[in-house]
Amino acid sequence: MSDERTLDLLEAKIEELRHLNAADGIDLSKEIERLKEKLDELRQDLYANLSDWERVKLARHPKRPYSLDYFDAIFTDFYELHGDRIEGDDRALLAGLARLDGQVVVVLGQQKGRSTEENKERFFGMTRPQGYRKARRAMQLAERFGFPVITLIDTPGAYPGLESEEANIGGAIAESLLTMSGLRVPIVAVVIGEGGSGGALAIGLADRVLMLENAVYTVISPESAAVILWKDKERMKEAAEALNLTAEHLHDLGLIDGVIPEPLGGAHKDFERTASALKDELVRQVAELAKWKAPDLVEERYRRYRKVGRYRDASLESG
């Protein structure tokens, strides 16, 4: 099977031919058409049968759209709010006011960097305690004014570092979860790329949890699982399969509410289409949740999480 790079190369060659065609007046259009068809076919083959590990790579693809891309495409008037009021402003978790189809919402989004420079500022998308505390503050603001909350999840995990532990990152995640569990406004969470463990769940306790088709959501990265459980860091493909971390698997397991389709090859192949599909879904979900009275909404959210888990009755077993 061809890999993505080969296909991109082929696409570039076709483009070159097209230019040649236009410049020299030699008619190659039939050949170009044929190559284009072949390319589509190869792409179909490649992406229709992605392994779970390949989806992990797609979720982490350097060209994958990030939160800010969606903010620009989906919302009007994004007005960023900065700082946790305690120690700083995490650039890996953004918060702000925005309008979704005219409706004022509070948006949260985990943000990776595109360049080395930007990643230094954004800690490769890993949220620090100040990020979760900012998120909490923004959600409480939303609650005061009755604004629905939309969160876009995209992080390898909470930032594992000395300063994170000093600022009690575990406590910050726990407090964020506690705030979300009782928040009296609708919450819609969407995993747009990587849903890395507690660092992702920290802004993912919601009334509706959605995933983009090629996003992943997992308790542990396949690499760490390979090291810890298989004692072999090369076995991340196997770990990825075992963890059931794709949108499709998690939907089948009843752990998420919906999967938003992506164009063949991933969200970055046709960003406008992806953003528009995501926007439609958000508008629909927010409108639906707006019908709920606050106490019912909170109670229904409680029921959703109270029942999560799978175990078996062991009352008849000797023991």
Add this chain to the structure above:
Amino acid sequence: MPIFKDKEYLRVDLDKEPDESLWMKCKSCGELVFKRRVRENNNICPSCGEYFFLTAVERIALLADEASFEDMTLPIAADDPLEFSDRKPYPDRVADAQARTGLGDAILIGRASIAGFPVVIGVMDFRFIGGSMGSVVGEQICHGMEAAIEDRRPFVLVSSSGGARVQEGLFSLLQMAKTVAVRAKMAEVGLPFISVMTYPTSGGVQASIASLGDVIIAERGAMIGFAGRRVIQNAMTQELPSHFQSDAFAFEHGAIDRVVGREGMRDELSSLLGFFVEAQ
């Protein structure tokens, strides 16, 4: 999720004949100590004061008034929703842990009294797959809090856990949300939740229920933190202070209220509970 390496684990069942080796060498001070003496000393080395693990049953014996513990642990056991298998199928791992510990999973729940104060108590057992929180542990903790609400008693949770149970994938991760949601119910009805952190309280347990106590008390020698030391060093090549994620570290940075020695924990809980409820 971080998983800490087992410390030297010592268990001597006083009801049975001591095993052939009456003595053990303390890994900490190197002294040869009489096992029975260690056990009678709450699994603390009589020579250097090093703490060894307590099983859930031993912990309950340490904290609860004699014969006051009434086991209410639900008769449920781990399922295998992902049909997970690493070097060993998950059901085998669970069965081994059950056989080794005599427990259904990594926690016991029950009514008890502590120095006369009626409570519902949950005690985790690190021997059972690192005390990890999967669907069963999550459900048992919620059951404990709901029983506390029902009986109008405080809830005490003694954590000893490496974090979420990886073999149950996202089901485990979501137990964080589930336990937090029920914890909020306790707050609504005005019942105290005392979180006791012991070695270790980390990962998904530290980042959810354990960090949400009205009061958080650490046992001396506890390890408290979110990401494991190895994870941080691998990811960041960062120099970490020697007391990183220790009880002193968590205290110094304001993550916990107090640090208490094992021998004083029962009295500590008694003093604390007295501020919230009447003794019977």
